Every structure is written in C-alpha cells, then in structure tokens.
Amino acid sequence: MEKKPNRLAQESSPYLLQHAYNPVHWFPWGPEALQKAQDEQKPILVSIGYAACHWCHVMEHESFEQEEIAQVMNQHFVCIKVDREERPDVDQVYMDAVQAMGVQGGWPLNVFLNPDAKPFYGGTYYPPQTWRQLLQSIAQAYIKSRKELDTSAEQFAQHLNQSELARYGLRESNPAVNAADLEQMFQRLKSRFDLKRGGTGEAPKFPMPSIWRFLLRYYHHSQDPAALEQVNLTLEEIALGGIYDQVGGGFARYSTDPHWLVPHFEKMLYDNAQLISLYAEAYQVTRNDLYRQVVLDTVAFVERELTHPDGGFYSSLDADSEGEEGKFYVFTQAELNGLLGEQAELASHYYNTSAAGNWEHGVNILHRRQTDEAFAADQGLSVEELQERVQHWKDILLQARAQRVRPGLDDKILTSWNALMVTGLTDAYKAFQEPKLLELACTNAHFLLQYLKQGNQLFHNYKAGKATVAGFLEDYALLIQALIGLYQVTFEEKWLKEARLLTQETLTHFFDPQEELFFFTGATGEQLIARKKELFDNVIPASNSVMAMNLHLLGLYFDKDQHSHLSEKMLARVRDLVVQEPSHLANWASLYYLKVQPAAEVAIIGPEAPSFRNLLHQHFLPNVLLAGTKEAGNSGLPLLEDRYAQDGNTTLYVCVQKTCQLPVQTVAAALEQIGTLTKR
Structure with a gap:
C-alpha cells in the first residue's frame, strides 16, 4: 500500500x-x-x-x-x-x-x-x-x-x-568573591572523579567539557597538580577510547560504559565544537601532541562531513545506518585483514581488535590503550615511523568506510551550535596558529550574520534557504561569545561591534529586571504556557552563564560599568549554588574564577601587533584580555586610547583594574608582567 x-x-x-x-x-x-x-x-x-x-x-x-x-x-x-x-x-x-x-x-x-x-x-x-x-x-x-x-x-x-530562583531557594547574595570558594568547588568536583578512567561518576559517561575547562582555570590559579592530573587522565582516556572516532576524527555523544569504549554513535556538532576548545586549551597547558592531533582530526571531520557549501555547519550524524547502531564505524577482524594486509597484525594490536570482536555481533570498535609513544616503544618503532603507518591505516579505513551506507545527516543549521564551533575554531587557532582554522571560523561567522540575522535580530535555524524560528537566548549568547573570540584572534573591531549590538538586543527583549537574569525566549516570540530561564550548565553551558561571561568581557572591552555590574549581580544570584554544585554550574564556576582573578588587559600597538598577539595566544592565559592595532589612533576601543608604539616599535601595555605597568616591547617581558600581576 x-x-x-x-x-x-x-x-x-x-x-x-x-x-x-x-x-x-x-x-x-x-x-x-x-x-x-x-x-x-x-x-x-x-x-x-x-x-x-x-x-x-x-x-x-x-x-x-x-x-x-x-x-x-x-x-x-x-x-x-x-x-x-x-x-x-x-x-x-x-x-x-x-x-x-x-x-x-x-x-x-x-x-x-x-x-x-x-x-x-x-x-x-x-x-x-x-x-x-x-x-x-x-x-x-x-x-x-x-x-x-x-x-x-x-x-x-x-x-x-514558578521562578527558577524561587524553586531553588536562591536570593541575591554578596557579590564579593574569594579564592576559598574556588577551592571548595574543586573539592566537590574531586569527590566525584573517576580516578581510574577519568571523567566523573559511572556509566553512561558524557564528556562534559565545561567541567574540565573550569579545572584548567582552577589549575592555572592554584597550580594544584591533582586538577591537571584529572584533566589529563580524562582527556587521554577519551582520546584513546571508542567514544573518539579513531579513523575519521570527531566524538560521539557519550559512552555507554565506564571505559569510554562503547559510544552512543551519534555525532553532535555541539559536542565536537566544545571538545575542540577543551583539547586546544589543554594543549596550551601541556603541549601534549595527542591533544593537537585530536583537535586537527576533529576539525577535519567537521569540515568533511558537517559543512554546508557556503560555510554553515550541519547539526549531527545519526547513530544508525542501515537500521543498525554504529554499523558505519565498526569492523570485523576479517575486514581489517583484507584491507590492511600484512600490516593488519600490527594495526590490530594498535586498535585492540580480535576475531571474536570487542562489541556485539563479532565486530570491533577501534580504540587504543596506549599513547603512540608507549606503543612505539613496545614495538621497537620510532614515534615518527608508527605515526606514518597509523596515517596510512586511517586513510585506507576511511576510504573503505566511504563505500558504506552513511548514517543520516541532520542538515539543518543552528545559530547556537554554529557559534560554539566558531569558538572552538578560534580556540584551536590560538593554540596552533593554523590559518585554515581561522578561515573556517570567519567563513562561518559571515554565514551566520548573512543568513541568520535580520536587523539586530537572530533566527535559530536555517535549512533550504529559509530561517523560520526566532532566535533564543542561547543563539544570542553563544554568537556574542564567538564574536568576542573572533576579535581576540583578528583585532578586527567589527566583530566586537556586532557583539555589542546583539547584547543590546538581549537586554531589550530577553532581560528580566526583577530577577536580573535573562529569559530563554524573547518578549516578541511565541508565548508558551511558561517563560523559562536557563540556569544550569549542562552539556551545553546555560545561556545565562554565557551571557554573564559576555557582559563581563564586554564591560572590560568597552569600559562599560553597567555590563560589569550586571555580570556580578547575575553571578551573585546563583553563587551559593555554584559553590555547592559546581558540576551542574561549571561555566558559572569559570566566571567565578575570572572574578577572583581580575583580568590583565594587554594592549598591543604597532606594526607587529598580530604576531605579538599570536605569540601570546600560544600560552594558556584565561584571565588575559587582548586588544590591539597596528596604528595608534586607529581604534574606538577604550583599552587602546592614548596608547602608541614607542619609537615606532610595537609596544605592549599591561594593566590590571585600571593600574598599568611600564610599557614593554617584547612578549617575554609582557608575560612576566602578566604573571606577576595575576598571581597576587
């Protein structure tokens, strides 16, 4: 029929x-x-x-x-x-x-x-x-x-x-912050660490990037080795596990077991975007080459399988193909032997496969139990020789997979998730300085501003030439965050100006002055039976925590006290909960860190401003705000006013809370000043 x-x-x-x-x-x-x-x-x-x-x-x-x-x-x-x-x-x-x-x-x-x-x-x-x-x-x-x-x-x-604040018994508290609270947050997170396999808690295991990004900031503040050890354990276990696509790059949504082996095979744009940010930042701290490879391979996956011809990013790949979960990604031992020939034995050791299979129906999920350094040493190979072979295996297996029936593609384009990927790409560009990363980020930002913005209003979705759903707070918040990030890696002030205009739109249409927080839906959008506020950081950070962070940064960039004070008030509203439940408010916890550790504002003036900026970005500097221009007097930013290149040489000005150090003309000297000021 x-x-x-x-x-x-x-x-x-x-x-x-x-x-x-x-x-x-x-x-x-x-x-x-x-x-x-x-x-x-x-x-x-x-x-x-x-x-x-x-x-x-x-x-x-x-x-x-x-x-x-x-x-x-x-x-x-x-x-x-x-x-x-x-x-x-x-x-x-x-x-x-x-x-x-x-x-x-x-x-x-x-x-x-x-x-x-x-x-x-x-x-x-x-x-x-x-x-x-x-x-x-x-x-x-x-x-x-x-x-x-x-x-x-x-x-x-x-x-x-019922108001979210009333539901959780939250009331405005003292906006003052202190380092002891950061220590308490860490101890609460630590009590849930899986010290054997990384992550927190039992299966199913979600990567939860906001938690580990907070821990990198806590480590930067405290130098507590336990924080960095857990980040490294988690990131290595995920990168070696089946949750990470060992052949094609990119991450599945979560692991169904405690060992990160058996993924729920769907691949979501928002996970991959945030994990790119996380691994890039972890590389800045550790210089672990595994993290670099993971980032670049994941970007390659997104570019290859989730990118619209005009530069937008699609939403997800299905877990299923041909009606079976994971069928696209797994291999029988016979398939591996046929594809890899005489190299199959070594590859099987590397990827831990067997004739019986390590998953259901006799198939293998490719995963690793050793880093390349450890595996190469065990096999009597140099790391370079092993990596050359691994790349050869990956090329063959990727080609073989390309002949299979592909998982379904969700090809709608969402502003919020695309903005997360722009942030991921700019974070990766900071760490690795690969021009392709910045090019992808800028192309996507232009796509969003062209197709998903009308006047100062955003749309949430785009498909087949049409944007139909009015933007939500997450679209504004995450795009503002992405635009601030783009300014930081380009020094093009158009990105900050766009961020400021969108911020004004949220204050006009989403802000609740009574509770000093933002609604998820705009005042002119469809009215449902309830108008909600998003407070808790989940797999994607809460739109209110992202807006509070944006207001903090824009307040510094534009010397706008109203933004800075509002950010403080928003944090004060949820402060008790952040300290008690940091695993559910980890992005708020990162904002708390920025309030405890005031930003070093670094203005760079002169012909070498871009290269000085890139040198600074190779370091993990979560509490540093960069601004710059090649020519003095060529900027509308307060941070760059009355600053000039001394004797025509590129000059760096380092200030904290409106108190400045003597100007310097090398990145090393600026880093020394930053270290002194931010470790007080």
Whole structure:
C-alpha cells in the first residue's frame, strides 16, 4: 500500500521529515494544531525527539509506523511532533513538566496535554504494547475524569511558572568573591572523579567539557597538580577510547560504559565544537601532541562531513545506518585483514581488535590503550615511523568506510551550535596558529550574520534557504561569545561591534529586571504556557552563564560599568549554588574564577601587533584580555586610547583594574608582567 504524507512533509526539519510518511496524522507545533485541540476539546500528544536519536527511531518503527497504533492516536489525540533542536523552548517546558512528574527525562519525550497545552502525564520511550495500552487508558481517563486531569494540569502549569530562583531557594547574595570558594568547588568536583578512567561518576559517561575547562582555570590559579592530573587522565582516556572516532576524527555523544569504549554513535556538532576548545586549551597547558592531533582530526571531520557549501555547519550524524547502531564505524577482524594486509597484525594490536570482536555481533570498535609513544616503544618503532603507518591505516579505513551506507545527516543549521564551533575554531587557532582554522571560523561567522540575522535580530535555524524560528537566548549568547573570540584572534573591531549590538538586543527583549537574569525566549516570540530561564550548565553551558561571561568581557572591552555590574549581580544570584554544585554550574564556576582573578588587559600597538598577539595566544592565559592595532589612533576601543608604539616599535601595555605597568616591547617581558600581576 502506498504511504501517504502527513503535514510534516511540508517541514524543513530532518527529524520531522523522518515522520512525514507515518500513518499518524502528525502536526508540527503551531497554532493550527493547538486550535484544533481547542475546537474539538481533545487532549494533545506532544512527541519530542531529534534526528540522531536512536530510541526515537526505535519508537517510530515499533509504534508510529504501525497502522493499528496510529489509528488509536488519530482517533483520540491531536498529535504533534517536535524537533527539540529546532524548538528547545517547547522541549524545555515539557521536559521540566515530566521531571516534575517524577520521571527521569530523555528522548523520545512523550507528553499528554489538555487543550490549553498544559501537561498532565508524560514519559519517554514506551514499547509498542505498553504504548497502545497507555493511549487507551489516557483516552478513557480523559472522558471519565476530565476535571481531575485538568486540575492536575493546572498544578503542573503553576509549577512550570514558578521562578527558577524561587524553586531553588536562591536570593541575591554578596557579590564579593574569594579564592576559598574556588577551592571548595574543586573539592566537590574531586569527590566525584573517576580516578581510574577519568571523567566523573559511572556509566553512561558524557564528556562534559565545561567541567574540565573550569579545572584548567582552577589549575592555572592554584597550580594544584591533582586538577591537571584529572584533566589529563580524562582527556587521554577519551582520546584513546571508542567514544573518539579513531579513523575519521570527531566524538560521539557519550559512552555507554565506564571505559569510554562503547559510544552512543551519534555525532553532535555541539559536542565536537566544545571538545575542540577543551583539547586546544589543554594543549596550551601541556603541549601534549595527542591533544593537537585530536583537535586537527576533529576539525577535519567537521569540515568533511558537517559543512554546508557556503560555510554553515550541519547539526549531527545519526547513530544508525542501515537500521543498525554504529554499523558505519565498526569492523570485523576479517575486514581489517583484507584491507590492511600484512600490516593488519600490527594495526590490530594498535586498535585492540580480535576475531571474536570487542562489541556485539563479532565486530570491533577501534580504540587504543596506549599513547603512540608507549606503543612505539613496545614495538621497537620510532614515534615518527608508527605515526606514518597509523596515517596510512586511517586513510585506507576511511576510504573503505566511504563505500558504506552513511548514517543520516541532520542538515539543518543552528545559530547556537554554529557559534560554539566558531569558538572552538578560534580556540584551536590560538593554540596552533593554523590559518585554515581561522578561515573556517570567519567563513562561518559571515554565514551566520548573512543568513541568520535580520536587523539586530537572530533566527535559530536555517535549512533550504529559509530561517523560520526566532532566535533564543542561547543563539544570542553563544554568537556574542564567538564574536568576542573572533576579535581576540583578528583585532578586527567589527566583530566586537556586532557583539555589542546583539547584547543590546538581549537586554531589550530577553532581560528580566526583577530577577536580573535573562529569559530563554524573547518578549516578541511565541508565548508558551511558561517563560523559562536557563540556569544550569549542562552539556551545553546555560545561556545565562554565557551571557554573564559576555557582559563581563564586554564591560572590560568597552569600559562599560553597567555590563560589569550586571555580570556580578547575575553571578551573585546563583553563587551559593555554584559553590555547592559546581558540576551542574561549571561555566558559572569559570566566571567565578575570572572574578577572583581580575583580568590583565594587554594592549598591543604597532606594526607587529598580530604576531605579538599570536605569540601570546600560544600560552594558556584565561584571565588575559587582548586588544590591539597596528596604528595608534586607529581604534574606538577604550583599552587602546592614548596608547602608541614607542619609537615606532610595537609596544605592549599591561594593566590590571585600571593600574598599568611600564610599557614593554617584547612578549617575554609582557608575560612576566602578566604573571606577576595575576598571581597576587
């Protein structure tokens, strides 16, 4: 029987298009579906997921593609499909509701609402028989006990509208900061370290870049070797594990086991962007060549597999291909032998493969247990000789993989995730000075400003020439962060000016003066049943913590006390929670570090300003703010006013809290001044 398309066939989201030929009469989220529920007084089923989600595919196949189940859904409910990546605002509201019901959140997320879009029941994945029974039970309950369900829905709606600050008992505290709090944050994180395999806690293990970036800053401040040891253990274990694609570069979303071996094979842009930043910064601290290789190979993966012809970055690659999770990435021993010939034995030692396989169905996830230095020594090879062979193996295996059926590509472009990649590329450029990295970052920034910005307003998504969803706070916050980063590696003031304009837009349309924090949605956007604020740093940092960091930096660049004070007040609002729960507020913790360790402002004036800047960037200087120009008087930045190149030679001015050192004319002398001032 020929399948008929439903309303999702008109959408651009790859996730919604995956469901376009389900027999379920799906609607996209929007006024048509919500009005239908009102007119017919039917309950609403909202099913939320994303294109790379394995269990979303399973539930689609088991339930949403089945005529019998679809019939029940169509008869009793108005069914709405939501791409959580395209509508994080909708996802946020209903995820919060399901967690308030005592259910651990996750995707697919299936939530039942009354016609006013208020939730009364929800859960995640359901096997088909359970799902059918649940649908019938809720349909009957809605007829027989409508009043009770509406009362319950009203209570959940009230919970959703409670202020996040009130919910967690937060109140404005003393904005003063101290180093003892940083020590307490470290001790709390330390209590959760996995000292054998890196990371924190048990499986499943997520890389959580914000935690390790905070620890690099804490180490810079304290020189406590335990902090750096845990960062290095974690980064090496991840880089050698199966969570990292040993052949093609790039990271999977998380590891299902405690050893970083078996990944959930989906590859997300936001993970790879932030891990590029993390490994680049760790390289600046350690000069570990493994970290350099990981960064460059991951950038190569993004460029090869996630890049739009005009320079935007796509969202993700699916975990599945040909209906099997991980099939694209794994090899049997026979395949390796056939591809690598006489080198297969050494390669199998290197990648820890066997005839029996190290995963299900006799296949192997390629992973390593030794660094190149250790493996080369064991095999009586030089490191250079080993790496030459490894590159040869990778080229062959990558070519072999290219012949396979590829995982599904989610080719929508999201402003927030692209901005994270711009930041990753600029962080990598600081560490490695590879021109290609800066070129990719600038091309992407131009793409975002051309296609996802109208006036001073941002859009969230772009696909097939169209941007359709108004920008969220995460889009503004992460793009402002990226633009500040671009200024730092180019000294082109246009990037800072864009950042300032977008910041003003957030203050006008997203800011809540009562709580001195930002809403996730703009005042002119669609009004859902609750308007949320994002406080907790998850896999992606909270948009409020990123905005607080942006305001801190822009306050310094433009000498704007209002921005600096607002940043302090935002941090003061969550300060107690940051100290008590740093694993959930790690980006806030990094801001706390910047407040404890005031920034050294370094102005560079003269013909060699770009090369001096690049020399400084080779060092990990998390509390240094760089500004520069080749010609004095050629800038509108307060940091560069009344500064000039003495005797025509490039001159560096190092200041902390408006107190300046004598001008110097070498990077070494500036680094000495920075070290003295920031270690007080």
